[in-house]
Amino acid sequence: METFETLVRSEFAAKNTYLNTASTGLLPARTVAAMRAAVESVAAGQPADMFADVEAARSSFARLVGVPDRRVAAGASVAVYSGLIAASLPPGAEVLTAEADFSSVVTPFHVRGDLKVRAVPLERIAESVHSGTALVAVSAAQSADGRIAPLADIREAAREHGARTYIDASQAAGWLPLGADAYDYVASVAFKWLVCPRGVAFLVVPEDLGGLTPVFAGWVAGEAPWDSCYGPVEELAHSARRFDESPGLFAYAGARHSLELVEELGVERVYAHDLALADRFRTGLRERGHEPVPAPGSAIVSVPGLGGLQPELSRAGVEVSDRAGHLRAAFHLYNTPDDVDRLLGALPG
Numbered sequence: 001m002e003t004f005e006t007l008v009r010s011e012f013a014a015k016n017t018y019l020n021t022a023s024t025g026l027l028p029a030r031t032v033a034a035m036r037a038a039v040e041s042v043a044a045g046q047p048a049d050m051f052a053d054v055e056a057a058r059s060s061f062a063r064l065v066g067v068p069d070r071r072v073a074a075g076a077s078v079a080v081y082s083g084l085i086a087a088s089l090p091p092g093a094e095v096l097t098a099e100a101d102f103s104s105v106v107t108p109f110h111v112r113g114d115l116k117v118r119a120v121p122l123e124r125i126a127e128s129v130h131s132g133t134a135l136v137a138v139s140a141a142q143s144a145d146g147r148i149a150p151l152a153d154i155r156e157a158a159r160e161h162g163a164r165t166y167i168d169a170s171q172a173a174g175w176l177p178l179g180a181d182a183y184d185y186v187a188s189v190a191f192k193w194l195v196c197p198r199g200v201a202f203l204v205v206p207e208d209l210g211g212l213t214p215v216f217a218g219w220v221a222g223e224a225p226w227d228s229c230y231g232p233v234e235e236l237a238h239s240a241r242r243f244d245e246s247p248g249l250f251a252y253a254g255a256r257h258s259l260e261l262v263e264e265l266g267v268e269r270v271y272a273h274d275l276a277l278a279d280r281f282r283t284g285l286r287e288r289g290h291e292p293v294p295a296p297g298s299a300i301v302s303v304p305g306l307g308g309l310q311p312e313l314s315r316a317g318v319e320v321s322d323r324a325g326h327l328r329a330a331f332h333l334y335n336t337p338d339d340v341d342r343l344l345g346a347l348p349g
Contacts, residue, residue: 004269004333011261012334016317017342022143022171022300022330023321025195028261031254035197038253050249053256060259061190061202064267065173065180070238073203074252075245078168079104080216081187081203084243085135085166086112088212093134096163098122102143105168109137126153133163140172144323145293146300146330148176155182164210175274175299175332177267180204193299193332196258199251205240214242270333274299277331280340288349293326303327306347318343 002010011028018026034053041048054074062069075081086108089095094116095109101119109117120128125138136158138149151167158165164184172178174193180186186204190196205212214221214236221242222228223235236242262270278299285292285303293302307322314320320343321328329343 004265004273007261007265008334014334016319017339018319019329019331019335019339019343020319020321021192021332022146022328023192024198025174025192025332026334027197027254028195028258030257030261031195031197034257035250035254038250048253050253051247053249053252054247056256057190057196057200057252057259058202060256060263061173061188061194062204064194064259064263065169065178065186065204067180067204071180071204071207071240073205073240073243074247075201075203075243076199076248076251077104077201077245078102078170078187078189079108080245081185081201081243082106082137082166082168083108084203084212084215085137085185085210086115087215088210089115089134092116094118094132096120096125096128096133096136098125098138098142098149100142100144101137101139102168102170105137105139105166122147122149126150126157129154129157129161129163131161133158133161135164135166137166137168139168139170140178141176141298141300142295143171145302145326145328146171146295146298147293148172148295148298151182171300174262175267175270177271184210190255190258194255194258194262195333196255197251199248200255203240203243205243209240209242212243216245217242218246220244220246265333271299273333274331274335277335277337277340278329280337281329281331281344284340284344285347288344288347290347290349299331301329301331303329309347313343313346316346318346 059069091114099119166185169188173188190200191198219228222233306327307325310322
């Protein structure tokens with residue numbers, strides 16, 4: 001029986017110290033092989049059934065976040081799903097967001113032009129919900145610095161005041177245990193912590209479909225897609241599939257295998273692994289006189305003032321990000337204590 005460590009070692013073979021999952025996750029070997037086979041099948045004129053891969057990926061993501069697959073739409077972009085939700089709101093509705101949250105989450109609400117979008121500090125978002133709030137839209141984990149939103153408090157405040165909740169799990173799904181059933185809408189790209197190819201994203205909607213109008217519906221949104229190719233779709237899917245985008249099939253051919261791997265490893269075990277490494281890094285930083293941005297319980301660590309080291313670190317084979325002058329390190333399932341120590345050893349102090 002494979003252990004967590006042996007399974008990870010059999011799937012990942014980075015040639016550097018890769019600590020940049022918050023930008024892009026590494027692809028497992030099984031995913032690379034599946035994508036290669038899919039591409040070759042088309043080159044040979046014998047295309048594989050990659051629509052079956054879409055359905056397998058949908059089901060796998062649904063299991064990972066604890067909802068039935070009928071509540072999951074498959075697409076490619078969080079921004080598209082933010083736009084879908086924005087389009088459903090009546091003029092004048094208030095949308096509460098966190099200051100400096102990721103643009104794909106908040107911009108579609110701003111470009112409507114007739115919504116009241118209010119931004120507050122992340123730590124104050126729950127207390128800022130009131131009876132006039134229609135929607136709370138926030139990332140579960142902040143892209144810039146890894147701070148975790150007070151999700152339980154947001155959920156309770158929204159419920160108390162009759163507001164809906166929209167959670168972007170792009171920096172959380174795959175390492176942070178997250179029950180999507182607790183929120184109205186949950187969106188996530190999959191090319192980060194879910195180690196999928198770029199071009200895969202999901203949206204979880206309520207059982208009643210959340211009052212959303214499938215404004216970008218195409219043939220894949222039909223209850224019978226292959227009978228919905230010409231003229232207006234006569235019968236939309238009875239499930240969240242009515243909100244599907246036409247899928248990038250090669251990406252989904254790989255994604256189903258990435259998601260199956262995350263299921264095999266278990267999000268709870270990934271969480272424990274990632275947090276242990278992040279906490280080791282935080283401790284080492286303080287020993288060297290550096291204070292990270294407070295983000296307890298996060299796999300993302302942001303260090304003010306050290307972002308300028310990113311090019312030098314990259315040349316030395318250590319991949320991190322520079323975010324507004326902060327060094328951002330992201331610790332995931334394929335990282336080890338040696339990776340942490342290698343980064344610490346390359347920092348001043």
